[in-house]
Amino acid sequence: MADKSLLKQAQVIVTALFFVLSGCATTSDYQDPRDPIEGFNRAMYSFNDVLDKALVKPLAQGYKTITSASVNRGISNFFGNLTDVGSVINNLLQFKLKHAASDVGRVLVNTTIGWLGFIDVASNMNLQKYDEDFGQTLGTWGVGAGPYIVLPLLGPSSGRGVFDVVVGWYTNPVSYVKSNYWRNSLAALRAIDTRADLLGTSHVMEEAALDPYEFRRDAYLQKRKNDVYDGAPPPDPEFE
Template sequence: MGSVTDDQQIAFLPGSSACQSAPRRNRRYGAARFSTLVLSALTLAGCASMVSPKPKDPDALAEYEEANDKYEPLNRKMYNLSVWVDKYSMRPVAKAYVWAVPRPVRSSLGNMVRTMNEPVVFFNDVGAGKPRRAGDSFARWCINMTVGIGGFIDVAKYAGYPHHDNDGGLTLATWGIPSGPYLFLPMMGPSSIRDGIGYGIDQGLSPWNYVPRGYGLITFNWAYNIMGTINTRADHLDDLDQVQRDALDPYATIRSAYQQQRKAVADSIRNDHRATVPDWYN
């Protein structure tokens, strides 16, 4: 469950947008996540007890509609399960990782994960009809994969190409497709029907999913995904601890932060009307 940081994602457990780009293993993971979404949707459709009834009081109704969480009873159960599993699995591993690995190394690994996901950002920028953003994404990938030593150093940021977020769910949002009800997917965190579909689209857009076997790539895929997952969880260790410690209702806090952040990023993409030609060209 990432916090509102540069990752622009509230990811309750790592395994979300920051760790999307690895070939064979990630394809299985993407299928598993999409299957989880479909199963959750079927479960929700068949269980009336999982639906929060609409309140009749106008103020309560306005709050209900703003939360967009008609499946809150089930979502809270999935949240509590995820908190429990995280407490005894990923959190201890992330704390040991932070203790053992220096911050500069963790930062470099985060840069690599972000660079590996840059093609997905590029294709979504194209799909959103934002050629300037797509050009920036392409330039970032080329610079960081070469001068940045495979993405370990974010040279592109210093060259005038800072990272920006985009994914399938955000692209669908720019097309005007509604998010659908809020969902908390077990062990995967905050999402929605639209973002779940967008995640499936991203798996199809990632070129790393089409890299052939051999040359040690399977081993690299496993190492990359595992390290990316641990690194992402470690990046948000303090944020999640603070939410659990200080928030009156951590579930509602995470839900609100996730929804506000997704809307803010979608609006920023939609309102990006920069000229296609970079400033330095003029």
């Protein structure tokens, strides 16, 4: 049974790599200037999708089955509290001092009264969560988004977003856990918890979108632009 399981996993990985290396995904005649490497991105999207369906999604479904709604919410709150640490730093880099103060208050309140963040006490105290990251900081500084990129395992990103991946690692408290076992376990738990929270959304997208790749790309780029301009982006005549 073990040999059959390993063989099946190997077949899935080989099939996924074929999609990436072939780069033969179908693209439309129209070339979106925001997505100059669409062929590669579609291949990488296919690889991530195969990996998700074969491994990540089943793990997320199992995780959601064995955890109650309150436990699931508590774990999401815990990782959300850790994210607020990076948000403090990026708000300071953007000179959003009021937002930074709110995030500092959230971390202090949720880490203490909220039992390391498992209970989101700060939201009940009207301390708003801002979720600023380094990609948004670069955008605020005037750095362009750059080309759309689909990263292996991580999914949608951009030229600017790649820097956020690197800086985000160093502003994440989990990165400083000395034990490799616990650091990797926490990172894996966060990934599975995040995927579990998106199960319903991904199902709707798969059913509704004619081209899931294009849908996710456009949604990601629009959201990131909206984030950089704090919900009030300037009009873009080319894509209105």
